[in-house]
Amino acid sequence: MKYVLLGSLSPEWASKQSERVEKAKSKLDSLGIKIESVYYTQGYYDFxxxxxxxxxxxxxxxxxxxxxxxxxxxxxxxxxxAKTFEAAIKDATA
Structure with a gap:
């Protein structure tokens, strides 16, 4: 299943980017979660x-x-x- 993660950084970790990413990737790997893409943003979310x-x-x-x-x-x-969404619409209106 695909997920969109909206994340914020704690002030303590904002300046420790490589260490934070390394820790997070290690945990993701151990849980069987694969990263498809990462984007850094401005505003309410940091990534x-x-x-x-x-x-x-x-x-x-x-x-x-x-x-x-x-x-x-x-x-x-x-x-x-899109395919899953279209199937859901079809099921909802049947």
Whole structure:
């Protein structure tokens, strides 16, 4: 399942980019979550990632881990492709 991660950095970790990324990638790998893309943004969120997770539990575990490490906060949202969305519309209107 694909997810969009909206993340914020804690002030303590904002200046330790390479260490934060290394820790996060290691945890993602251990949970079977693959990073597809990473974008850094300006505004309410500091980064937006697209990932592929084996299940919702893995994504929840990463979000909890990220916060408990003091790295910041992550909001995760499932992401659906156009085919899945079109099927849902068809099912909803049937």
């Amino acid at each position: 937006v990632d697209i990932v592929d997770a084996p299940n919702a539990g893995a994504m929840l575990a990463f979000s909890v881990w990220y916060a408990t490490q003091g790295l910041g906060k992550v909001q995760s949202m499932p992401a659906f492709d």
